[in-house]
Amino acid sequence: MQESRFGLSSGRADVPDIRPCGDSGLLLEMGNAGDVLGAYSALAASVPPGVTDLVPAQCTILVTYDLHTTTADAVASWLRSTPPTASDAPDGSVVEIPVTYDGEDLAEVAAAAGTTVEEVVRLHSTAGYRAAFCGFAPGFAYLTGLPSQLHLPRRPTPRTRVPAGAVAIAGEYSAVYPGASPGGWHLLGTSTAAMWDLSRDPPGLVQPGDSVRFVVAR
């Protein structure tokens, strides 16, 4: 049981906890990872004055607010009284990302999944994905919907440099690296899609809640 300014948590997996996060933040923890998107959609559609950001993550949504405009109690009551959007009713855009399946780790992934490279490509490029949250770097969207045969732990030793546009998988997620960076994900291919472009509004190609499909580039 977690004691907080907002009372005792239920300890139940199906009821979200609200955890304090300093003078101007609350962390909403969902019982199930799958509940984050529905709650995020509903909250993003009803942001009250004074709430400055919503940061969805794997099992939580961080809510930050301006103490001069609202209070922790008002924000907590908004969080409690906002029913989540049904998770089977995506309200974001649909984004198609072209992929050339030429990744360095294709053969390793196929071996780990006990299948062929062709099957890895087929599985990855026919699944329907949704962007659950962004993190790691601006425009890096964690996409859920990866077929379970392709769920693999991260590489034991991260690469010091993964190129921009790398299409990769790790755990239950797929992603496209928006810029070159170190990374421990398995590389399946490359995309020419500009995932993060500051001259665009919004700069990110994929926002939390969006549906994503990978399309084999010809």
Next chain:
Amino acid sequence: MIEVVHVAGLVTVQDSGRPGYGRWGVSPSGAADRSSHLLGARLVGNDGCAATLELTLGEVTLVAHERHIVAVTGAPAPITLDGAPMPSLRPLVLQPGHELRVGRATHGLRTYVSVAGGVDVPRILGSRSTDTLSGIGPPRPQVGDVLAVGAPTGRPVWDVDLPAEPHLGLAGSLAVRPGPRADWFEPQALRVLTGSDYEVTPDSNRVGARLHGPALVRRVSRELPPEGIVRGAVQVPAGGEPLVFLADHPVTGGYPVIGVLAPSDVDRLAQRRPGDVVRFRLVTGG
């Protein structure tokens, strides 16, 4: 316009940051010591949105191309105007051709140079701040750069009588509230955090102040899925020694946050140098 004729150490352009883009993976960034940035803005008649230069144990020499009002706040540093010593914490008039030299801070860590109208580099996502973690924002000023200055929007505060160190608070303890994962630690961990000396380590930067001191022991050992973090979050990585996130913190982190500092105390921490000892005090309730 102001020309940069000398620069040393870490000098960046900073304003009040770009809050509100965490959902895209973008950190708030902005001045590490907000209070000092805002004081400088007030002295020269700016609002907080105007950009200042943040010197982290840095030096800068600027030559005015026009008449400008400037002020130096934050960590005390030697200031000269065409060679003559000048005070900090008050507006100074730079005539065309005048050379303003701001040296390395004598104590504290971050010095702010504000100019009436603000340093006018292009805004990115609403802010002129350089985010050292993601690389978003203007490049660091270099020798030979001529920085545009915006049109002044307010009046300088000429009539000031500020104490020499009104806000750095280099001696006091820092207020910490129990954080979102305080219950992931042994019950005595918060008492260890608030009852021990922690030393700021040399690998501290605008992302976070890393601390050396007694380890904080976890009760819940399972991995924490990455979750959103705030400026001032006291995160405890695997080794058990805490770090406190500053302006350029990552948007999410995968280690539990045991406490969160009060915003004004994040400013105070941002002025502590590597080697300085910090102490925390626990604050609970409204």
